[in-house]
Amino acid sequence: MRSQDPDNTDLYIGTLEDMCIVDGRIYFKNSLDNLKLYSMDLTGKDIRYEGDLAEPYYLTFWNGKMYWSNDDDRGCLYRANYDGSEMAKLTEDAVDSITASDGWIMYNNLADCHLHMMNAETLADHSVLFDGIYDPTISSWGIIGRSSSNGLSLFRSELGSSGGNVLSEREVNSICVAEGYIFFLDEETGRAYMMDIHGESTVQL
Numbered sequence: 001m002r003s004q005d006p007d008n009t010d011l012y013i014g015t016l017e018d019m020c021i022v023d024g025r026i027y028f029k030n031s032l033d034n035l036k037l038y039s040m041d042l043t044g045k046d047i048r049y050e051g052d053l054a055e056p057y058y059l060t061f062w063n064g065k066m067y068w069s070n071d072d073d074r075g076c077l078y079r080a081n082y083d084g085s086e087m088a089k090l091t092e093d094a095v096d097s098i099t100a101s102d103g104w105i106m107y108n109n110l111a112d113c114h115l116h117m118m119n120a121e122t123l124a125d126h127s128v129l130f131d132g133i134y135d136p137t138i139s140s141w142g143i144i145g146r147s148s149s150n151g152l153s154l155f156r157s158e159l160g161s162s163g164g165n166v167l168s169e170r171e172v173n174s175i176c177v178a179e180g181y182i183f184f185l186d187e188e189t190g191r192a193y194m195m196d197i198h199g200e201s202t203v204q205l
Contacts, residue, residue, distance in 0.1 A: 011044030022061045022082070029056070037084065051084020058107075062100035062120055069095050077107060077118075090123060097145075101138040108132040113148070129157055129164065137177045141197045144177050154184060156197070167199030 015031035016038075024042060027050070029035040037050040037059075056068035057075070066082055067090075069075045075094030080087040093111035100106070105118040106128075115129035115136070132148035133155060143164070147155035152171045157164030171187040182195045183205075192205040 009044075012040060012047070018059055020059075020061070025082075027059075027061070027066075027082075029059075039082070048083075050082065051080070051087075053080070053084045053087075058096055058098040060098050060100045060105075062105070063103070065120070067098050067100060067105055069098060075110065077105075090118065091125075097132070097134045097136060099136050099138060104138075106136055106138065106143075108134070108148070115143075131155070131164070133157075135173075135175055137175060139177045141177065141180065144175060144182060146172060146175070152187070154182065154195070154199070156182075156199070165199065167195060168202070 016028040017031055017035065019026060019028040025039045026042065027037065027039045030038045035055040037053045037056055038047060039050055040047040055071055057071055059066060059068040064081065065079050067077065067079050070078045075096065076089050077091040077095045077098065078087060078089055093109050095107040095109055098105065098107045100120070103120050105120055107116055109116045112127065113132050114127040115131060115133045116125055117128050118125040129143070133143060133145040134148060134152065136143050136145035141156070143157045145155055146152040147166060150166050153166050154168040154172045154175070155164055155166055172184040173187045174185045176183040180197045182197060183192065185192055193202055194205055195202045
């Protein structure tokens, strides 16, 4: 993270991946140390090595816990405290595209190719959608993401529903949902678009 702008401040000299800010700290995978998990405060100080956790995939955080897929164990779902302690395996099946929201852990189960939700407190797990959804966003307008069975096209499912609708036939990427609109990139052209939440109006940005 080295900046060429004199008005900016270098926080960390090195290469990192999957950076996110959680509870006032920046968490990242350190490419200089086999993609192991590190954290630092928002000024770039107090750098910590967060336990022996190497290459955590689809890393997400919720209520003092982090969740990830462990590639060394066939991609099963794991959970631990932010410092890597109290690590536990939560599934025997391989998972991907993990998202946490409102006490639920959402993920694609690669054994049945369904979207699953797990209660973060009780660990009760059930299938909610008969499709894998990549990069899901959980919002008041439903679950929005890329459908694995429809060529990674834009897809929306009402919360509590087992079905959904394809909103755009094009392959999309970099989805963001805000104020009743979906923003995304067309994977083929790289152009940015804005669409209303029902897929009825699309504008190129």
